[in-house]
Amino acid sequence: MDRRTFLRSVTAAAALTGTGGLLAACNANPAAPAPNSADVAKGGTLYILSDLSVQQLDPAKSQNLAITVLGLVHRRLTSWKIEEGKPATVVPDLATDTGRPSDGGKTWTFTLKDNVKYADGTPIVAADIKYGIERSFAAAFTGGLAYHKKLLAGADAYKGPFEGSELASIEVPDPKTIVFRLTQPYGDWTWIASTPPFAPVPKGKGTDASYTEKPIASGPYQVTSYAKGVEVKLSRNTFWDKGTDEARAGLPDDIVIQLGQQTDIISQRLIADAGNDKFAFSVPFVAPAQLAQIQGNQPAKQRLVTSKSGALAYVTLNTRRPALADPKVRQAFQYAVDKASYQIASAGSAELAGGIATTLITEGIAGREVYDLYPAPPGGDVEKAKQLLREAGHADGIGPLDFVVYNSNNYQKKGEAVQAALLRAGIKTELRVVDSEAWEALVTGNEGTYDLTVSSWQPDFPSATGNIQPLFDTKEIGNGGYNTARYSNPEVDKLITQAQSTVDPVEAGKIWAKADRLIMQDSPVVPLIYTRNSFLHGSKIGNFVIGGFPAYPNFLQVGLTK
Template sequence: MGIKLRRSVAASAAAVLGLSLMAACGGDGTTDEGPESETSTAGGTLKVLQHFPYEASDPQRIYYGVQLAWYRRLIYRGLLAFPMSEDPEEATTPVPDLATDTGTSSEEGRVWSFTLKDGVKWEDGTDITCEDVQYGTSRVFANDLITGGPNYTLSYIDVEDYPGPYKATPAQQQAFEEAVSCDGKTITFRFNKPWADFPQAIAGMMMTDPYKESFDEGAKSQWKVLSNGPYKVEGGVWEKNKGATLVRNPEYDPATDDPETLRLALPDQIDYQIDPSETSGELFNDRLITDAPDVQNAITTARVVPSQFAQLEGPVLDRYLNVESPYTQYLTPNFNRLKDVKVRQALAVALDLDGYVKALGGDKAAAPAESIVNPSVSGYQPNPAFDGDNSGDPEAAKALLEEAGVEMPYPIKLAYPASPTADKAMAVIKEGWDAAGFDVTLEGQGDTYYDVISRPDDDFDVSWAGWGADWPSMMTVLPPLFDSRPNFSPTTCGQDYGCYESDEFESLVDQAANSATVEEQTSFLQEADVVLGEEVAYIPLDTSKFNWLWGSKITGFTTTAASSSYPEIGLIGVTE
């Protein structure tokens, strides 16, 4: 299956943990291809082999990381976008796309304005207007019909009781159009609080992408595509379990774009083939390993699995790449059960992280994490509570338990989504913790994992979890996971799986949310992460790695932070 950004692991806990843990070791394959590749020429047909279906092709409903990245290069342009740079900082710095610049901010980040370029068109030849951006933004509010996509704008746009464009009264619609207003080609967003990283949000998500009102059929628009990018969907409809054929969009004008930065659009045609059968991903890579004739012009969303690693030798290593992903795994102590900080500290100190990573498949499978914030996120720094020896120290942990005055062995129930690889990795954690004076019971769970561990009354002492930022900002990591206010209800702790609650942490979150600049916001969130570490609200585990193969006729193959470490499709070409 695919991985979403904010909901990257919550989407299907067992499956995603399996994917993360199975992105294991392989050869030291590298590629010299990239943005400067002289072999990347226009023409030919690119084949995309995908082993899972998307949930929609409607821009306001898209939330899969790879889909956001690839659709942005191929069929949908937004006000801003992230560039195709292999430099991580550059790749996470928004640049203009449909807009003339990266926006003008006023009122300490509560107001943002963007002006559309001249000459940008839909595939039907009509101009993209400010009103199209306004209408696309309004659709997110109709979350009874336009489901599945990110909805950050609902809590920021300065309008109340707006149900979206389909059910709004004239007064409600007018209120929205005052909050998101048009003046010629200029659109202005008015927020109820500062949104310092709004440019990053709209470069990474499609919440404010334009949508043509006359094209809209509400829920029935789920698979319709009206392109404004270099390709259009042949027939205009994406087939969920089959894919689509993408052909050149004659209304796309490269003069309104920055092709070298945002989308080279080299292939003449892209055959996007989806096969959701259980073994399709492995079969795709089996054929890529042998460079079978029908996949020499192919890339895939399917990562190499452990059973195929032995075949990664010789010439195939020239078509293999191992990269760190934007997804970080961690453990979350249950604060309703583990109330003594010294007990939580003992768990962190005794963790044999080196052994855990080795059980996942070694350094080609994962990298030890020193924060819940992924290194690809702006403002990342190692959390000082976890920036040390990764081998574990059972004796030091035992001393902490003695200081806590608890009876040993101290019982611990550890929950995680069960899989053969996960079982081995969790056994390593159990061994280190048992040696420190704990008595660990491994509680492997099934497909309903996240709804179980989010319950306030669950009987797990520690739970595994994972996360990927919606855009490269710490605001999309720490508050969603540890701010109790939006997470807590009588029946759930939401994404705050350990039911953590801290006035000090939440005060720093509030200061970050009300910051007028990204730099100020980041500084407060770095402080907030230190607080989380001191209280052991989480214990970082690993940053998962991706393993990619491609066919011998593919050129320009690389990954970027902008592509969520998936193949950067905007740079890829095909030789005949």
């Protein structure tokens, strides 16, 4: 399952991913696309319907993507430009550029733009960026994205600013300049600077847990009221200057986030398209049952927007379990699975579920190469799977294997589809359905007492490092890491370090592609599909666009039609 199922505050549904060259996203009914930018106007109230009870607006605690809710309230040093039909690119946000590397990529320097202010009119200064990042190290403000914590020099022993200390590897020589000194060359630091901890927090603010309810806004909107489990109201930050911000349109006057809504009820409301729901869109993905209903409702079908691609869904094979230690046995799984049946279990149809996957680097990510080391029909090649098992000394098959799945987001049905396919080849499994906490403890903990699981993954930013490093780096085994295959290959670890240290994205992409192939030769996971995410919106919503990455609409550009 996708870790964001229970961590990411943008959505409570699994799927990314992690997820995802970059192509235009598809509307579920291409003949009737969502209104584009020419149809939207400034003004009005936008409604966002969410199944979450809490909207996390503290940048230290948030795992929001750069183009979702947090980006409406907080700016960062860099951001993402997402357009239909064009690649996702990193763009300057509070900074004048996307960062200037030196010392081979171990040092990065940013300069702040003129006329960037908080909602109270106070200028944003470089020290605020430094303090916001330092604040994310405090024990009381954990839970957010933490790539910077492993990369900033001296960060391993740093405990945050509330004990009177500063992180020396973040330097602020003047109010507009900030310098980061890293432990290693890191070409993706320009993307790291777009993650939530790089939002400014005025020094001395955000000292208690209530900051999520009353954050100091730097984006086009500020919080006017926050009722847990009910709603969050946002209004304009009059000091936000569109001339300094190419990532955000800032079109609606007000935004109301309705919390605690049931997922199926959200879909029913948007299908009905009545009252304020005409000016609303859903945060959770549309569930398979509602997708089937929408296909027979032409007006609603015209308002369903589906990503072209998204997260990689895959079967994890725990390489440290005796039955799965032999690579030839693991390769048999590549042929035994029925990817077509997994598509049906996921979304009811191949079109809505997503295309069949054969690689680890998802669509929309630089460095992705299309290849298939284990060519088979969509339904699998059972005889080839049996042949590999015989060659490995298992003429009578293997099992039963412990197959653990998460108890929500249709994962039991998905697991049953995989289970039935494996049985055809003589691979017997026992399906164990657990809740999110148990799944998390089991597959990311240190003991690893399971054989199989089904997961999905989409990177936190559009770089292959997010596809490969969290899932296959030896350092990510146990201790909460997401190397759930418990896969360890020193050559892969070396390629990960080499790719991350390469500043040129084209050259880095070549190294990531090499790592992708090497991992697949060892077969620690079985790629299933590149998932597609479907979202529904009201008839008065315009500029509702999903790019090639990520598989989510760009909240920052949504407006209301004239």
